[in-house]
Structures are given as structure tokens and as C-alpha cells.
Amino acid sequence: MNLLAQTENAANTGPQHVVVSPAGGTGFDVLLEHLLAACVFSVVGIVVFVVCLILAEKLTPFSLIHEIGEEHNMAVSIVVAAIVLGISVIIAAAIMG
Secondary structure: OOHHHHHHHHHHOOOOOOOOOOOOOOHHHHHHHHHHHHHHHHHHHHHHHHHHHHHHHHHOOOOHHHHHHOOOOHHHHHHHHHHHHHHHHHHHHHHHO
16 A cells, blocks of 8 residues: 555544543543542641641640740741741642652
8 A cells, every 4th residue: 555545544534533631531530530639638738737736836845825826925936937837848749749
């Protein structure tokens, strides 16, 4: 078969539509799967974040809430802010893979 006959045969077969998705489903199924994964990772990240803050509260010899809320201790506020940012970066990196 020559090249012209091959191109005519390929042209006569008609249009072929192929949907390729990484999860093997339709676009809506993939969207729902990704939304579910995002919700699960968000909940897990928030739970880990709260557990780390409670752990930081328990490990300090004083109450972080008392020092920040009632005593207005700026040094403790900066340390807690650093803890919050550090935990957030670690959780975000774990979620992103």
C-alpha cells in the first residue's frame, strides 16, 4: 500500500474522539475525586495543626493563652506565630507531595 492510499483510508474512518483522564473516568468523576481528596487533606491538615498547637500549650511551663490574651506578652506571641507558620509549611508540603 502506498502512502496516498494509507492517508485516504485514515481520512475515511471519520473523526475519533478520545477522552483521556488520569483517573480513568469522565471529567466530572475526576473533578469529584479531586474535590474529595482536597476536603480530606484539608480536614487532616486542620486536625494535625490543632493537635500541634495543643501539644505546644502542654509542653510550655506556662499558659500560652493566658500570656498572649491577658498579659499581652509580645515575645510569646512571636514564638507562637513562628510555630504556626512552621506547622503550616510542613502540612502544606505534605499535602502537595
